[in-house]
Amino acid sequence: MNTGEDQARILEGLKAFLRIPSISTLAGRQPDIRRAAEFVLAELQAAGLERARLIEGAGNPLVYGEWLGAPGEPTLLLYGHYDVQPPDPLEEWRSPPFEPEVRGQDIFARGASDDKGQTYILIQAVRALVKARGRLPVNVRFLIEGEEEVGGEHIERYVSGHAAELQADAAVICDTEMFAPGLPTLCVGLRGIVYAELDVQGADHDLHSGVYGGAAPNPLQAVAEILAALKDREGRIRIPGIYDRVRAPAEEERAAWARLPFDEAAYTRQEMGARELVGEPGVGLFERLWARPTFEVHGIAGGFTGPGAKTVIPARAVAKISLRLAPDQEPAEVEQQLRDAVARACPRGITAEVRPIHSAPPSVVDPDNRFIRAAARALEEVFGQETVYIRSGGSIPIVGLFRRHLGIPSVLMGFGLPDDNLHAPNEKLHLPNFFRGIEAVARYLDLAGGQGNQAAPAPA
Secondary structure, three states: OOOHHHHHHHHHHHHHHHOOOOEOOOHHHHHHHHHHHHHHHHHHHHOOOEEEEEEEEOEEEEEEEEEOOOOOOOEEEEEEEOOEOOOOOHHHOOOOOOOOEEEOOEEEOOOOOOOHHHHHHHHHHHHHHHHHHOOOOOEEEEEEEOOHHHOOHHHHHHHHHOOOOOOOOEEEEOOOEOOEOOEOEEEEEEOEEEEEEEEEEOOOOOEEHHHHOOOOOOHHHHHHHHHHHHEOOOOOEOOOOOOOOOOOOOHHHHHHHHOOOOOHHHHHHHHOOOOOOOOOOOOOHHHHHHOOOEEEEEEEEEOOOOOOOOOEEOOEEEEEEEEEEOOOOOHHHHHHHHHHHHHHHOOOOOEEEEEEEEEEOOEEOOOOOHHHHHHHHHHHHHHOOOOEEEEEOOOOHHHHHHHHHHOOOEEEOOOEOOOOOOOOOOOEEEHHHHHHHHHHHHHHHHHHOOOOOOOOOOOO
């Protein structure tokens, strides 16, 4: 599908996209956020999308475009995001995070895999079909956001209030990974998330430990005690009720996971860089990763951490925490269970408040859904291997949003790899996956529209 000239043009476009430091977590990057939104808008227009525009609101702009010239055919909602995570720590990058560099068959830059590179796959697949035929085999709507990495409040408000305008039969999202290089993969399940801040307060100001030590409540000690009360040393969550709603995977799904090509030692030492795996005893690894709730601590702040010594009992400490949710768990219920457990674990002399930051429900899609089956066939044709079905331990809040407000399933056609270093230094995207991903998405649009006999187009 891709000639050398086509690939060179597409690669240059991807590099231009990756050079924009559209970090949504940093307020000072608002000009770059807008540049990224305008870049996506221009790319949609170049791909032949109609009514392409920025949707302004209380948050970063959404980018919309549509092509609805296939009456009687399905409508697919193509989603991606143009915002990225901060690149820190910068000293660990082999090349600057916003100066994309190709090394071997990989392109390295922040956002290469999550999610600029994969969003660009969707745009270029549509462009190739429109250029080759002057039309698409299905109707499409693009909705690209700039707040996925910070909770997606703008898109949530927009989708909930514009369901009729976003009518579709299924969503297509390229924001997941293949299980192994060259192995076509569909993700049919996602864990949900509750992300919160634990704010712990002792005295109303910092205190001298020599004068007040032994009498003053210590918020840092309290944080440690609370966190230890919420999860035991074996990895079991100790929040009462947390496992009550968890739906176990079917035995057929467990059996399919057992057949996946997987080297646990390489996963542990090479991919993770760890010495050994941890987690709930008696629960298989994939089930722990994909189908069980987890509790993690992401950061603790408080007190004195600079060079030298300062004998202070801090007045306040904060911990960033999250729970990943398994199918059938409800975020609001889990938030309340967390609050209740923190209240029970809070030491004397301390106040502890749980402040939710964002949440999303878990989701599971039936592999027999017609849009999932078409995606599996497209991937098999392009990659030459049978498609495998996995779940992801991560959360893509938009999937639950589309299900709740639009009533549609999401097809998760991801082309990343497990070692792409998402949210970490030296993020990358495997270029053979990138170009074959364009071909696979174009083929999928044909199959979703019942035009499986059409020849695949060359990129525009």
